[in-house]
Amino acid sequence: MSYNTFYLCLIFALGYIFFGVESYIPVGRIGHSSTLIGNKIYYFGGITDVGASLNDVFYLDLSQPFNVANPPWIKITDIPFGSSWGSVALDNSNNTEVYLFGGITDDVNTQKDSFKSFVYKFNINSLSWNIPTVSGIAxxxxxxxxxISDNSGKIYIFGGAANFLVGAQTRTFFSDMITFDIADSSWSINTAVNGRATYSATLLSNGIIVYVGGLEPFNGNNDVVLIADISKILLFDTNSLTWSMNSARITASIPVENRQRHSAVLAPNDQIIIYGGTRTTDEVDFNQVYPDVLVLDTKKDPYEITAPDISTNTGIFPSLAGHTANLFGYYMIVAFGNTTHKDDEPSLGKNGIIYVMDIRNFTWINSLDLDQTADNKTSSPPSQSSNNDKTKLILASVLGVLGGALVLVGGFFAYRWINKRKKEKKVPGFFGSNFDRYDAGFPGTPVDNSKSPTEACKK
Known part of the structure; x- marks a missing residue:
C-alpha cells in the first residue's frame, strides 16, 4: 500500500470515527419483547437462528422521519442475562421503569440457565437493572x-407455559392470572380459565383485556396441544376481576385460520389489528397463516372479525410469527420474528428487519411520515433519557467536529513534512532494494489512483 493510499485510508477512518454515526444493526431474532415509551420503541433480547439467547437492549427512534429499509436503531445497554420468550410491561405512572417477567434466562457466554428471579426492573434513564423485593408467593x-399494565399500577400476566428450558420436567400450561402490584410490590395469583400460551393480549379503554388465539391443552391434557379457536375470545375485566368469553362473528370473505405467535395492536377506535402468526403447533415449522391481517371490532356485539384488503408500497407482503408489533400513531411497526412459509417451502429463518403498515388504509409502506402521527400517537411526558440523549448527541457532535478538525489540520502538516522528506531521500524497500514504499504499492502492487479511499482500504 503506498503512502498516499495509507494517508487517505487514515483520514477516511478517522473522519468516519469523528464524523460518522453508525446505527446499531441488530441480528435477526424471535422471542424478544418490546414496549413503546414516548417516541421510542424499546426492544429486549430474543433468540437467534442458532438458538443463542440475546441480551441486548436497543430502541427504534421515532422522533424523525426515516426510511423503513434503514431504521435508526440505537443500542443503549445489555440485560444481565440472555432473555427470550418473556414479556415486558411499562410502569405507566412514570414512563421510565420497565418490568421484565419470566422467560428463558441464560448466561450469554455459556448459554446455560442462570435463573435468579421471575421479575427484573429496568430504568430507561439510569440504564440500570435490579431485582425488586416483592412480597407474596412468587x-x-x-x-x-x-x-399487560393498566393505569392503576397493576400488571396482569395470564397463563403461559413451561418446558425443560425453564426447569420443568414436562410441558405444562398454566391456568392462572398473576397480578403484580407496582405500588405495593406484591404478587397475587388467582385461578383463571383453561391454560393458554403464545396468545395476543390487548387492553381496551374500558379496562378489559382481550386474549386472542394461542396454544392450549386439549381438555386439560398437556400432552395434546391445539391452537385455540380464534373466534372464542377470552376476556378479563380488570375492574371486576372476572372472566368471560365472547364468541366473535367472522364476516371475512375468505376462510380465517386459527393462529399462535401472532401480534395485536389497539387502533384508536377500539379495533384490534391482528397480524401474522403460524397455524402449526410445533416449534420448528412456521407455516404461514391466512389471512395475515385481521381486524377484531370490539364495538360490535358480539365482536366481529373481518379481513381487510392489504396493499403494499414496498413490493412485499411480509408474513411473520414470533415477532412484535407496536402502534405509533397510525403506524403499526412490526419487528423481527420468524418468516413464515407455505407448506411446500423451506423455513426462511429469523427476520432481522422491520415492516411498517399504515392502518388507515392497510398498506405496507417504505417510510414514516411523522407529521401524520402527531394527532394520534401515544402521549407521554418527555422522559429524562430523551433529554439526556439529546444532550449527549450535541456534546458528541461538538467534540467530533473539534476532534475531526484537529485530525485534519495535523494530518495536513504531517503530509507536507513527510512529502518534503520523501523528495530529499529514497527509503530502501522492504526487500532491501530501492523500492519506494511511499510511491508504490506494498509490496510490489501497482497503485490504482482511480479507486476511492474505501475501495483502496479493502485491498
Missing part, C-alpha cells in the same frame, strides 16, 4: 405469556 417459571 409465580412459577414460565414462557410464552404476555404482561
Amino acid at each position: 409465580p412459577s417459571r414460565r414462557i410464552e405469556m404476555k404482561a
Whole structure:
C-alpha cells in the first residue's frame, strides 16, 4: 500500500470515527419483547437462528422521519442475562421503569440457565437493572405469556407455559392470572380459565383485556396441544376481576385460520389489528397463516372479525410469527420474528428487519411520515433519557467536529513534512532494494489512483 493510499485510508477512518454515526444493526431474532415509551420503541433480547439467547437492549427512534429499509436503531445497554420468550410491561405512572417477567434466562457466554428471579426492573434513564423485593408467593417459571399494565399500577400476566428450558420436567400450561402490584410490590395469583400460551393480549379503554388465539391443552391434557379457536375470545375485566368469553362473528370473505405467535395492536377506535402468526403447533415449522391481517371490532356485539384488503408500497407482503408489533400513531411497526412459509417451502429463518403498515388504509409502506402521527400517537411526558440523549448527541457532535478538525489540520502538516522528506531521500524497500514504499504499492502492487479511499482500504 503506498503512502498516499495509507494517508487517505487514515483520514477516511478517522473522519468516519469523528464524523460518522453508525446505527446499531441488530441480528435477526424471535422471542424478544418490546414496549413503546414516548417516541421510542424499546426492544429486549430474543433468540437467534442458532438458538443463542440475546441480551441486548436497543430502541427504534421515532422522533424523525426515516426510511423503513434503514431504521435508526440505537443500542443503549445489555440485560444481565440472555432473555427470550418473556414479556415486558411499562410502569405507566412514570414512563421510565420497565418490568421484565419470566422467560428463558441464560448466561450469554455459556448459554446455560442462570435463573435468579421471575421479575427484573429496568430504568430507561439510569440504564440500570435490579431485582425488586416483592412480597407474596412468587409465580412459577414460565414462557410464552404476555404482561399487560393498566393505569392503576397493576400488571396482569395470564397463563403461559413451561418446558425443560425453564426447569420443568414436562410441558405444562398454566391456568392462572398473576397480578403484580407496582405500588405495593406484591404478587397475587388467582385461578383463571383453561391454560393458554403464545396468545395476543390487548387492553381496551374500558379496562378489559382481550386474549386472542394461542396454544392450549386439549381438555386439560398437556400432552395434546391445539391452537385455540380464534373466534372464542377470552376476556378479563380488570375492574371486576372476572372472566368471560365472547364468541366473535367472522364476516371475512375468505376462510380465517386459527393462529399462535401472532401480534395485536389497539387502533384508536377500539379495533384490534391482528397480524401474522403460524397455524402449526410445533416449534420448528412456521407455516404461514391466512389471512395475515385481521381486524377484531370490539364495538360490535358480539365482536366481529373481518379481513381487510392489504396493499403494499414496498413490493412485499411480509408474513411473520414470533415477532412484535407496536402502534405509533397510525403506524403499526412490526419487528423481527420468524418468516413464515407455505407448506411446500423451506423455513426462511429469523427476520432481522422491520415492516411498517399504515392502518388507515392497510398498506405496507417504505417510510414514516411523522407529521401524520402527531394527532394520534401515544402521549407521554418527555422522559429524562430523551433529554439526556439529546444532550449527549450535541456534546458528541461538538467534540467530533473539534476532534475531526484537529485530525485534519495535523494530518495536513504531517503530509507536507513527510512529502518534503520523501523528495530529499529514497527509503530502501522492504526487500532491501530501492523500492519506494511511499510511491508504490506494498509490496510490489501497482497503485490504482482511480479507486476511492474505501475501495483502496479493502485491498
